[in-house]
Amino acid sequence: MNTATASRYAAEYQTIAPVLPGQALPWLKALRAEALMAFSAHGFPSPREEEWRYTNVSGIEKKLFSPSLSLTAGDLDSEWLKSYQLEDTWSVVLVNGHFSAELSNLTDLPSTVSVMSMADALVKQPDKVEKYLGTAADQSEHSFIAFNTAWFTDGLFVHVPVKQVLNKPIQLLHIVTGSDAMATTRNIIIADEMAEAKVIETFVGIDNAYLTAAVTEVFVGSNADVTLYKMQSESDKAYHFGGSYIKQARDARFTHHNFAFGGLLARSDIHADLDHASECELNGLYLGVKRQHIDNHTRINHLKPYAISRELYKGVLDDRARGVFQGRVIVAIDAQKTDSQMNNRNLLLSDDAEVDTKPQLEIYADDVKCGHGVTVGQLDEKSIFYLQSRCVDEETARNMLTFAFANEMVDKIKIRSLHDIVLEQVLARFPQEGVNKEWL
Amino acid sequence: MLSIKNLHVSVGDKPILKGINLEIKAGEIHAIMGPNGSGKSTLSHVLSGKGGYTVTEGSATYQGKDLLEMAPEIRAREGVFLAFQYPVEIPGVSNIYLLKAALNSIRKHNGQPEVDAMDFLTLVKDKVRLLEMDEKFLYRAVNEGFSGGEKKRNEILQMAILEPKLCIMDETDSGLDIDALKIVSEGVNSLRSPERAFVMVTHYQRLLDYIKPDFVHVLAHGQIVKSGGADLALELEEKGYSWVEDNQAAA
Numbered sequence: 001m002n003t004a005t006a007s008r009y010a011a012e013y014q015t016i017a018p019v020l021p022g023q024a025l026p027w028l029k030a031l032r033a034e035a036l037m038a039f040s041a042h043g044f045p046s047p048r049e050e051e052w053r054y055t056n057v058s059g060i061e062k063k064l065f066s067p068s069l070s071l072t073a074g075d076l077d078s079e080w081l082k083s084y085q086l087e088d089t090w091s092v093v094l095v096n097g098h099f100s101a102e103l104s105n106l107t108d109l110p111s112t113v114s115v116m117s118m119a120d121a122l123v124k125q126p127d128k129v130e131k132y133l134g135t136a137a138d139q140s141e142h143s144f145i146a147f148n149t150a151w152f153t154d155g156l157f158v159h160v161p162v163k164q165v166l167n168k169p170i171q172l173l174h175i176v177t178g179s180d181a182m183a184t185t186r187n188i189i190i191a192d193e194m195a196e197a198k199v200i201e202t203f204v205g206i207d208n209a210y211l212t213a214a215v216t217e218v219f220v221g222s223n224a225d226v227t228l229y230k231m232q233s234e235s236d237k238a239y240h241f242g243g244s245y246i247k248q249a250r251d252a253r254f255t256h257h258n259f260a261f262g263g264l265l266a267r268s269d270i271h272a273d274l275d276h277a278s279e280c281e282l283n284g285l286y287l288g289v290k291r292q293h294i295d296n297h298t299r300i301n302h303l304k305p306y307a308i309s310r311e312l313y314k315g316v317l318d319d320r321a322r323g324v325f326q327g328r329v330i331v332a333i334d335a336q337k338t339d340s341q342m343n344n345r346n347l348l349l350s351d352d353a354e355v356d357t358k359p360q361l362e363i364y365a366d367d368v369k370c371g372h373g374v375t376v377g378q379l380d381e382k383s384i385f386y387l388q389s390r391c392v393d394e395e396t397a398r399n400m401l402t403f404a405f406a407n408e409m410v411d412k413i414k415i416r417s418l419h420d421i422v423l424e425q426v427l428a429r430f431p432q433e434g435v436n437k438e439w440l
Numbered sequence: 441m442l443s444i445k446n447l448h449v450s451v452g453d454k455p456i457l458k459g460i461n462l463e464i465k466a467g468e469i470h471a472i473m474g475p476n477g478s479g480k481s482t483l484s485h486v487l488s489g490k491g492g493y494t495v496t497e498g499s500a501t502y503q504g505k506d507l508l509e510m511a512p513e514i515r516a517r518e519g520v521f522l523a524f525q526y527p528v529e530i531p532g533v534s535n536i537y538l539l540k541a542a543l544n545s546i547r548k549h550n551g552q553p554e555v556d557a558m559d560f561l562t563l564v565k566d567k568v569r570l571l572e573m574d575e576k577f578l579y580r581a582v583n584e585g586f587s588g589g590e591k592k593r594n595e596i597l598q599m600a601i602l603e604p605k606l607c608i609m610d611e612t613d614s615g616l617d618i619d620a621l622k623i624v625s626e627g628v629n630s631l632r633s634p635e636r637a638f639v640m641v642t643h644y645q646r647l648l649d650y651i652k653p654d655f656v657h658v659l660a661h662g663q664i665v666k667s668g669g670a671d672l673a674l675e676l677e678e679k680g681y682s683w684v685e686d687n688q689a690a691a
Contacts, residue, residue, distance in 0.1 A: 383528050383530055385491065385528075386524065386527070386528035386530065387530070387538070388489070388511070388512035388513045388516065389488055389490075389512055389515075389516055390516060390541075390598065390602075391516040391541070391542040391543075391545035391546055392513055392538075392541055392542065393511070393513045394511070396541075400533060400541070401530070401532075403532070404531060404532025404533040405531075405532060406532070407533075408531050436540075436541070
């Protein structure tokens with residue numbers, strides 16, 4: 001715990017408080033005040049907390065990141081932006097934590113569907129925001145959530161009404177440009193009964209040390225189907241915290257694809273609560289090079305019977321990078337007939353790379369099918385020989401297999417344009433000879 | 441094409457092959473038969489360059505070059521093809537990608553430019569039809585989730601596209617039902633040519649009903665104990681391996 005850092009942030013808070021959205025809403029003001037107090041008392045999470053034992057955020061504490069008070073999108077390179085912004089989507093672009101109407105695209109949105117900035121939502125649909133905000137992300141979970149609640153400057157708000165199926169994905173493009181900047185954003189995605197939506201979160205930044213602290217709350221209604229993609233390609237010097245907290249109603253389906261590529265230190269939370277017969281699929285790929293530290297923390301709460309969860313996280317760690325996977329599946333006493341499978345596979349490419357993996361099953365019901373598996377290893381020698389016997393030299397074979405290991409997760413992406421962007425990111429991080437993009 | 445002289449191979453301290461002599465000329469089909477543990481698979485692995493084996497004595501000369509000195513991929517590029525007994529599943533690498541990588545490696549090795557994308561596709565689709573495979577197989581990951589028969593067919597597909605000079609087939613018939621065996625055999629037969637040699641390592645005679653060998657060699661305890669024509673396989677089928685093993689013991 002570092003409360004000195006916390007009080008520095010608390011002092012800073014006074015300058016930004018007047019420009020934070022929703023200041024006119026007493027409930028939000030109270031919620032923010034409560035969150036600020038919780039954060040001030042605690043500081044950022046400490047490795048002494050069980051859920052943070054492998055990830056030390058003291059690097060964040062040493063700096064004082066400053067929020068930007070307004071939109072500053074002037075000098076963005078449009079070519080660079082284009083390499084991340086997907087065509088044929090509705091998009092909300094946040095630059096340094098503020099909505100840019102100019103860069104976003106919200107044309108031809110069906111009149112019944114809401115896709116807007118959080119600041120907008122707090123003006124146009126405050127009751128709806130009040131109903132959902134903070135109900136999936138538990139402030140007492142850890143202080144990043146409190147930090148986010150106190151400081152969020154904007155975000156994405158999505159509401160898809162009953163039976164509405166979106167024919168285009170929604171992209172949240174989250175960009176940070178400033179040095180020592182901080183972008184604190186809060187997102188809410190609501191899919192009512194039988195609705196369908198695909199949302200893509202893209203986190204990128206200019207080559208600077210900055211802090212992203214984003215929280216996304218997802219509410220999947222009964223029989224609704226939500227797919228959430230997250231691609232985190234923050235700058236090499238950046239700190240990233242991104243939490244996704246999901247509440248699934250009866251028979252709801254939720255799929256998450258988490259691509260964790262960037263940042264000096266990055267942590268993702270994906271926590272889902274499952275109701276009766278709901279289905280949850282969590283996929284993840286983390287690639288670490290140099291001295292990156294990439295932590296993925298997942299939790300699947302089977303609260304009611306007959307729910308199904310599938311989880312596959314893969315990691316590739318090279319150089320002195322460190323990966324962390326903590327996956328917890330909790331099966332409540334009422335959650336009979338739960339069917340759950342969790343897997344974590346890691347490839348270590350260097351002697352100095354490290355992975356800490358901790359799968360946990362907590363089962364309180366007695367009639368369930370739950371399994372988990374973890375592997376940490378090098379490339380399979382049999383596969384290398386097979387490729388060699390097909391004319392491929394050893395080094396290329398190794399690169400090909402490394403790529404293939406990661407590509408299994410990339411191939412799960414159903415949106416072509418996103419698939420290509422993620423593929424580029426994977427290839428850029430393992431630039432060795434061996435994978436000829438033209439042949440893929 | 442391939443001349444094996446007094447080849448001795450060990451795994452660790454354990455001698456497996458104890459003086460193999462074999463002459464294989466272009467256009468010939470040689471069947472190597474033998475009971476389990478006779479060293480059949482070791483022979484095919486050593487010829488294709490798999491690690492874990494130590495050559496303690498003897499030589500293998502392929503087209504005038506020392507085969508045993510070459511890295512596995514160089515052997516492959518020089519035209520040696522091993523059809524695996526258990527083809528390896530490679531999730532994430534598509535069949536067509538590997539075929540292209542392999543074919544272009546050979547072309548580069550031979551000083552030729554990369555294959556034209558359209559020509560390549562035409563070639564591959566022709567061969568896929570020949571082996572009665574679904575084109576979808578091309579875009580699936582190498583051998584992943586394939587049945588035993590599909591994996592073997594995929595090996596023959598690779599062979600048909602890479603056009604090797606020396607094909608070593610390790611227990612190709614194992615795990616094949618009769619229909620798959622027919623298709624695989626027809627594929628192999630269509631590749632027979634005066635410039636190409638085959639070494640078929642097999643436990644059972646059944647494959648040889650479909651692919652008629654010119655020579656049959658019986659391997660036992662790391663040595664070739666008997667050589668003959670195609671008839672030898674039939675005789676073996678009738679009398680069992682104990683027949684040659686007993687002969688060897690008597691000698």
